[in-house]
Amino acid sequence: MQIDKIASAFRIDGTPVRWNEFGNGHINRTVKVYTDTGREYVLQRINKYVFRNPVQLMINAKAVTDFIRQRVSDPRMALHFMRTHDGLAYHQDEEGEYWRMCDFIGGFSLDAPESEEDFYQSALAFGRFQRMLADFPAHTLYETVPNFHNTPDRYLQLKESIRQDLCGRVAGAKAEIDFLLERERQAGTLQRMLDRGELPLRVTHNDTKLNNVLLDKEERKALCVLDLDTVMPGLSLYDFGDSIRFGAATAAEDEKDLSKMSLDLHLFEVYTRGYLEAADLTETEIEMLPMGAYVITLELATRFLKDYLDGDLYFKTAYPGHNLVRARAQIKLAADMQTKLTEMNRIVAEVADQVRQKNI
Numbered sequence: 001m002q003i004d005k006i007a008s009a010f011r012i013d014g015t016p017v018r019w020n021e022f023g024n025g026h027i028n029r030t031v032k033v034y035t036d037t038g039r040e041y042v043l044q045r046i047n048k049y050v051f052r053n054p055v056q057l058m059i060n061a062k063a064v065t066d067f068i069r070q071r072v073s074d075p076r077m078a079l080h081f082m083r084t085h086d087g088l089a090y091h092q093d094e095e096g097e098y099w100r101m102c103d104f105i106g107g108f109s110l111d112a113p114e115s116e117e118d119f120y121q122s123a124l125a126f127g128r129f130q131r132m133l134a135d136f137p138a139h140t141l142y143e144t145v146p147n148f149h150n151t152p153d154r155y156l157q158l159k160e161s162i163r164q165d166l167c168g169r170v171a172g173a174k175a176e177i178d179f180l181l182e183r184e185r186q187a188g189t190l191q192r193m194l195d196r197g198e199l200p201l202r203v204t205h206n207d208t209k210l211n212n213v214l215l216d217k218e219e220r221k222a223l224c225v226l227d228l229d230t231v232m233p234g235l236s237l238y239d240f241g242d243s244i245r246f247g248a249a250t251a252a253e254d255e256k257d258l259s260k261m262s263l264d265l266h267l268f269e270v271y272t273r274g275y276l277e278a279a280d281l282t283e284t285e286i287e288m289l290p291m292g293a294y295v296i297t298l299e300l301a302t303r304f305l306k307d308y309l310d311g312d313l314y315f316k317t318a319y320p321g322h323n324l325v326r327a328r329a330q331i332k333l334a335a336d337m338q339t340k341l342t343e344m345n346r347i348v349a350e351v352a353d354q355v356r357q358k359n360i
């Protein structure tokens with residue numbers, strides 16, 4: 001598909017002259033487009049395998065960004081989607097693929113924090129995002145991926161893939177499967193608390209990796225939160241937890257040398273402080289934050305492992321066995337978190353007290 005032709009379906013300033021692949025997400029295809037006026041845009045192809053209803057996805061993304069734009073002072077603090085010449089927020093190409101386009105805001109995003117201040121800034125960004133959307137009408141949001149962070153359901157799906165063993169890979173992943181299945185009950189803790197009404201259902205981001213926050217180039221302050229495909233009703237604990245899983249780990253999500261993978265308790269504390277300063281959480285949510293990090297790490301391990309067993313259909317992979325490598329890294333991280341839960345609980349209690357004192 002010709003990128004300039006797709007880009008020209010949108011009402012943009014100028015004519016596309018150049019473009020390059022951009023970003024390192026596992027799901028969508030992202031292209032940066034340069035025009036003859038100097039204006040730059042981000043063009044994205046929505047993954048139809050993951051998001052079964054791209055139109056509903058764009059309705060969500062548009063509604064959330066419009067809502068945020070009314071609450072911020074700087075236009076760079078909210079994504080701005082372009083409309084097509086037909087007035088739509090997406091364009092469907094001749095092959096049936098869905099595309100969206102937004103202003104290139106500038107700034108940069110990171111795959112790992114370069115300083116604790118970077119990580120603190122991302123905590124503020126996701127915390128503010130949670131607070132800003134506290135009075136967003138949640139019932140108007142479509143569930144773009146049903147049961148996205150329903151951990152018990154993720155386990156059911158993993159078990160189904162084990163049963164089917166479509167690619168004959170189960171025998172080679174026995175240790176990983178055993179580790180995860182031994183922790184199945186623990187992994188269901190937050191979903192059970194939600195079912196019992198002990199945790200509030202909020203409008204959450206659901207994909208709070210550090211690289212989904214844009215930082216301003218000059219001051220390195222958080223500008224805005226990106227990647228709104230999975231904004232849905234969910235648990236704040238998963239938002240908190242996923243940031244920890246990705247950004248407070250001592251190694252990349254797909255590190256092969258497992259001896260390098262652990263939880264950095266200092267970064268855990270830094271993020272906890274930023275998130276508690278910016279977000280508005282109940283006492284039970286605060287208490288369960290460490291569990292949020294542990295459970296989401298188990299959940300992602302089950303997702304990577306399931307995808308490996310199914311033949312790598314969901315996540316983009318760079319080499320054969322990439323999803324197994326990812327699952328192993330997450331398992332190592334979860335194992336480390338398990339040994340550090342008491343310490344994480346102590347840190348959360350201490351930081352929560354300090355933040356409360358500051359707010360009095």
Ligand code: ADP
Pocket residue numbers: 022023024025026027028029030042079102103104105106107108109211212213214226227228
């Ligand atoms: P995915 O993770 O699905 O590939 P993202 O929406 O997160 O897609 O975009 C990928 C990367 O592109 C981001 O991490 C960010 O660095 C950059 N990016 C995305 N949108 C913008 C934007 N509007 N302005 C500037 N940079 C952006």
Ligand code: GN1
Pocket residue numbers: 024025026027028050206207209212227229230242253300
């Ligand atoms: C995917 O698109 P990206 O890379 O931001 C995935 C997340 C995972 C993440 C793991 C819609 O996010 O749930 O946590 O990979 N997004 C979707 O890196 O499944």
Ligand code: MG
Pocket residue numbers: 025211212226227
């Ligand atoms: Mg992303």
